[in-house]
Amino acid sequence: AQTVTQSQPEMSVQEAETVTLSCTYDTSESDYYLFWYKQPPSRQMILVIRQEAYKQQNATENRFSVNFQKAAKSFSLKISDSQLGDAAMYFCAYREDRGSTLGRLYFGRGTQLTVWP
Amino acid sequence: GAVVSQHPSWVICKSGTSVKIECRSLDFQATTMFWYRQFPKQSLMLMATSNEGSKATYEQGVEKDKFLINHASLTLSTLTVTSAHPEDSSFYICSASLVGAKNIQYFGAGTRLSVL
Numbered sequence: 001a002q003t004v005t006q007s008q009p010e011m012s013v014q015e016a017e018t019v020t021l022s023c024t025y026d027t028s029e030s031d032y033y034l035f036w037y038k039q040p041p042s043r044q045m046i047l048v049i050r051q052e053a054y055k056q057q058n059a060t061e062n063r064f065s066v067n068f069q070k071a072a073k074s075f076s077l078k079i080s081d082s083q084l085g086d087a088a089m090y091f092c093a094y095r096e097d098r099g100s101t102l103g104r105l106y107f108g109r110g111t112q113l114t115v116w117p
Numbered sequence: 118g119a120v121v122s123q124h125p126s127w128v129i130c131k132s133g134t135s136v137k138i139e140c141r142s143l144d145f146q147a148t149t150m151f152w153y154r155q156f157p158k159q160s161l162m163l164m165a166t167s168n169e170g171s172k173a174t175y176e177q178g179v180e181k182d183k184f185l186i187n188h189a190s191l192t193l194s195t196l197t198v199t200s201a202h203p204e205d206s207s208f209y210i211c212s213a214s215l216v217g218a219k220n221i222q223y224f225g226a227g228t229r230l231s232v233l
Contacts, residue, residue: 037224043208045161045224091160104151105212105222107160 002027004094006108013082014116020067021077021111023092029053031097034068034075035105040088048090051075053097079113087115119145121213123225130201131233138196138228140211146191147213151222152184155208164209167194201232 003026013019025034036048051059051068058066063083067076079086089110096103120143130136140150149168153161165175165186173186183205185197194213198205208229212222 035221042226043155043210044226045210045212047221047223050221104163104166105161109160112158 002029002094002096002106004092004106004108006090006092006111008111009109010112010114012114012116013079015082015084017082018078018080019082019113021079021090021092021113023075023077023108025073025075025092025094025106027073027094027096029096033095033097034066035093035095036064036066036075036077037091037093037107038086038088039091039110040085045091049077082115084115084117087113089113119143119213119215119221119223121147121211121223121225123211123228125228126226127229127231129231129233132202133200135197135199136201136230138198138209138211138230140194140196140213140225142192142213142215142223145213145215147194147215148191149214150188150194151212151214152186152194152196153210153212155210155227157208161210164196198230201230203232206230206232 005024032053034051038046049061063080065078091110092108094106122141124139152164164179165173167173167188169188175181188194210227211225214222
């Protein structure tokens with residue numbers, strides 16, 4: 001089974017600063033998707049950003065960007081200009097690209113991000 | 118983005134009773150829905166994959182007779198926790214996917230189950 005590893009159980013950042021959350025994964029597949037989900041205290045899972053493995057260009061969504069290193073199987077999330085509302089549990093997730101059949105998500109254990117004012 | 122509605126958000130029940138949780142895709146048809154369980158401060162654990170019109174596929178270690186899943190339509194999947202016990206108390210989350218919609222899973226807001 002695929003594994004997703006988040007080595008940082010907790011991280012903290014000062015408001016307006018930048019923080020990077022780490023994620024590595026293990027797979028023998030060449031085509032897959034990677035995701036970062038955010039789970040605030042409400043516990044609603046919110047998609048932050050997604051990356052297709054076949055794309056070399058790193059995905060960017062406003063203040064959120066990723067550093068996707070396919071050979072190293074690394075997928076880190078950078079949050080710029082951190083805001084208090086960014087405080088949440090962040091989950092890295094992997095899914096195979098199975099064409100018309102949807103594969104399951106494999107989640108990391110999560111990183112709890114605290115944002116200090 | 119697409120909306121997935123999960124109901125109820127919180128349920129308290131007595132030990133031995135059954136509880137049904139609904140997961141609806143409000144503005145799209147979901148060919149596949151997933152059911153997860155999450156313990157406090159832990160990751161999401163996939164319980165089962167639900168495909169419309171067919172039997173659910175359960176993950177290893179998940180009792181299919183305990184956690185009944187029905188996906189009778191393209192917009193509704195239900196999870197029934199039968200003969201609930203205190204150890205079934207947890208946070209249950211569903212997600213729904215539509216092939217082609219960037220292959221993204223959209224999550225419900227979750228259901229907190231407390232079994233007394």
